[in-house]
Amino acid sequence: MWLQRLALGAPGPVGGLALIMRRSIIEGCAGYLPERIVTNEELAARVDTSDEWVRVRTGIQERRIAADDQQTSDLATQAAERALANAGMRAEEIDLILVATTTPDNTFPSTAVKVQAQLGATGGPAFDIQAVCAGFVYGLAAADGYLRTGGADSALVIGAEIFSRILDWEDRSTCVLFGDGAGAVVLRAANGDGSNADRGILSHHLHSDGTLYDLLYVDGGVSTTQKSGYLRMAGQEVFRHAVNKLSDVLLEGLAANDMTATDVDWLVPHQANKRIIDATARKLGLPTEKVILTVDKHANTSAASIPLALAEAEADGRLKAGDVVLIEAIGGGLAWGSSVIRW
Numbered sequence: 001m002w003l004q005r006l007a008l009g010a011p012g013p014v015g016g017l018a019l020i021m022r023r024s025i026i027e028g029c030a031g032y033l034p035e036r037i038v039t040n041e042e043l044a045a046r047v048d049t050s051d052e053w054v055r056v057r058t059g060i061q062e063r064r065i066a067a068d069d070q071q072t073s074d075l076a077t078q079a080a081e082r083a084l085a086n087a088g089m090r091a092e093e094i095d096l097i098l099v100a101t102t103t104p105d106n107t108f109p110s111t112a113v114k115v116q117a118q119l120g121a122t123g124g125p126a127f128d129i130q131a132v133c134a135g136f137v138y139g140l141a142a143a144d145g146y147l148r149t150g151g152a153d154s155a156l157v158i159g160a161e162i163f164s165r166i167l168d169w170e171d172r173s174t175c176v177l178f179g180d181g182a183g184a185v186v187l188r189a190a191n192g193d194g195s196n197a198d199r200g201i202l203s204h205h206l207h208s209d210g211t212l213y214d215l216l217y218v219d220g221g222v223s224t225t226q227k228s229g230y231l232r233m234a235g236q237e238v239f240r241h242a243v244n245k246l247s248d249v250l251l252e253g254l255a256a257n258d259m260t261a262t263d264v265d266w267l268v269p270h271q272a273n274k275r276i277i278d279a280t281a282r283k284l285g286l287p288t289e290k291v292i293l294t295v296d297k298h299a300n301t302s303a304a305s306i307p308l309a310l311a312e313a314e315a316d317g318r319l320k321a322g323d324v325v326l327i328e329a330i331g332g333g334l335a336w337g338s339s340v341i342r343w
Helices: 040-044 051-058 072-087 111-119 134-150 208-216 235-256 276-284 302-315
Strands: 004-007 018-032 036-039 062-065 096-100 126-129 154-162 178-193 200-208 217-220 231-233 266-267 323-333 337-343
Touching: 018 134, 018 217, 018 231, 018 302, 040 062, 040 217, 051 276, 062 072, 062 178, 072 096, 072 111, 072 154, 072 178, 072 302, 096 134, 111 154, 111 178, 126 134, 134 154, 134 178, 134 200, 134 302, 134 337, 154 302, 178 302, 200 235, 208 217, 208 235, 231 266, 235 276, 235 302, 235 323, 266 276, 266 302, 302 323
Parallel strands: 096 126, 096 154, 266 323
Antiparallel strands: 004 018, 018 178, 018 200, 036 062, 154 178, 200 337, 217 231, 323 337
C-alpha cells in the first residue's frame, strides 16, 4: 500500500486537506558493458552454429564478455557510479542499495555490500535480489516499497550479471544467447497527488510459479553439488510461457492504472530474444517503433538488460519527461513481472 499523508493549506478531497502520496522518481540511469565484444562469427568457430542461425532465431549479433579479472561487483559499481553522476547525486546521499544478480561474487556476503563499500555509501542497508532475468523488476519493486513507506528517501537499484561464467560453451542452444553487463537506476522519493499523471513509478505486478522450475535453471548449487553448474533451458517451453505471461502482466499493469496500449510511449522489455519481444508487442497492439531493443548488441544480460536498455534510450533522447514506460521480464523460477513508470 502507498503511504498516504495529509497536508494542510490546500484544497483537497478530505475536508479541505490535500492528499499527498510518496512516489519513487527515477533521477538517473546508466549502464556499463565490458570491453570485449564476441560476435556470432567468433562463436561459430567454437560451436556448431552460424551468424545466420543466431540472428534469425534471436536477433542477437554480438555480446560483451567480462574480463577474467572482473567480478559482478566491478560491473555493478561502474554502472552505479555513472547513474549517480547522471542523477547529480553523491554516493553518500544513497540510503539503500539493491543488486539484482544471479552471478554474485561470492555465496556470501551479498554483492550489494561490496558495491556499497566500493562506492563509499556505507550508511544504509544493502542486499541482493535473486529472481534471475526478472531480478531488476523485483528489485525495483522492493526499493520502491522502501521509498513509498518512508523507509528510505533514495535508493540505487542495480542489475549486474556475468552469465559467461555459468554457460556451457559446448551447448549451442544456450551459450549464444547470453552476455555480461550491468545497469543501474537512482530512485528518489517525492510527493504527488496520487494520480497516474504524477512523474514516477506508478505500479508493479509480480508473479512466480515454482512448478515451472525445471524449464530454466542452473544444474548446481551449494546445497546440491557444491559447484555452480551450468545454465540449462527448455527453450521452446520458455518461449511459450514468456509470450503469454509477459503480455498478460503488461495488460495487468495497464488496467491497474486505467490505461490502454495507446497511452504507452515506450515498452522497455527484458532483452532475451527478439522474437519474444516482437510477439509480446503484437499481443499488446504496440508498434515496433515504441519498443526499445538492445538484444542485438547486448544479447541476454539477465537482470542487467532492462536498466541497460533504459540507459541507452535516455542517453539518445528517446525517453522524455512525462513518457509512459512499461518494463517487463521473465526468468527462471519461473518468475515474471512488470512495472508502469511515468518517466
